[in-house]
Structure formats: C-alpha cells, structure tokens
Amino acid sequence: MKYLLTILLTLIVLQSYALDFSTQFIRGTWTACYNSSMRNGPHIPPPVHSIFCDCMIDKGRVYFRSEENIRNYADNATEVWTNIANDCNYELSQKNKPVHA
Numbered sequence: 062m063k064y065l066l067t068i069l070l071t072l073i074v075l076q077s078y079a080l081d082f083s084t085q086f087i088r089g090t091w092t093a094c095y096n097s098s099m100r101n102g103p104h105i106p107p108p109v110h111s112i113f114c115d116c117m118i119d120k121g122r123v124y125f126r127s128e129e130n131i132r133n134y135a136d137n138a139t140e141v142w143t144n145i146a147n148d149c150n151y152e153l154s155q156k157n158k159p160v161h162a
Contacts, residue, residue, distance in 0.1 A: 081127035091118050109153065116149035117142075 068120070086153065094114035124141065126129045 082122055083128065086128050088106060090121070113149050113153060116152060117145055119149060120145045
C-alpha cells in the first residue's frame with residue numbers, strides 16, 4: 062500500500078508540471094531538440110537523442126512551470142537551456158558509465 066501511495070503521489074506531481082504546457086508546445090520543443098541534437102551528434106544513436114530530449118523537456122517544464130514563463134524569460138533563456146542540457150548530458154553519462162568488475 063505504501064508503494065502504491067508513493068506512485069500515485071509521484072504521478073500527481075508529475076502531471077501538475079504538464080498542465081501549463083500544450084501538447085503542441087511540448088511536441089514542437091521536443092522535435093526542435095531532437096533535430097538539433099541529431100545535427101550536433103550524428104554519430105550518436107537516435108535513441109540516445111530521444112532520451113536526452115525527454116530529459117530536456119522534463120527539466121524545462123519543472124524549471125519554467127508554464128509556456129508563459131518561457132516567453133517572459135527570453136533574455137537569458139539560452140543560458141537556462143544550456144544549463145539544462147549540461148545537466149541532462151551529465152545524467153546520461155552517469156547512466157551509461159561502464160561497470161567495473
């Protein structure tokens with residue numbers, strides 16, 4: 062029961078981050094991320110780009126909270142997105158670290 066409650070609360074929290082972003086906005090932002098990522102790293106397998114852009118969208122929604130906040134943050138949005146990209150790259154590198162026996 063404890064685990065079910067934890068999962069339910071997690072889903073509620075995650076859903077609350079998605080409420081202030083339209084599907085069109087999320088899809089468009091993810092597609093722009095993916096295309097840019099593929100151009101900048103053509104040697105990287107496509108599924109890695111997908112995971113990276115999922116991370117970017119998730120962290121962006123948590124940081125900005127709404128599409129309106131992103132529009133109002135135009136002055137240093139590039140810096141914020143760069144920091145988010147660095148965080149996602151670091152997380153991906155940690156997940157893909159070789160395990161030493």
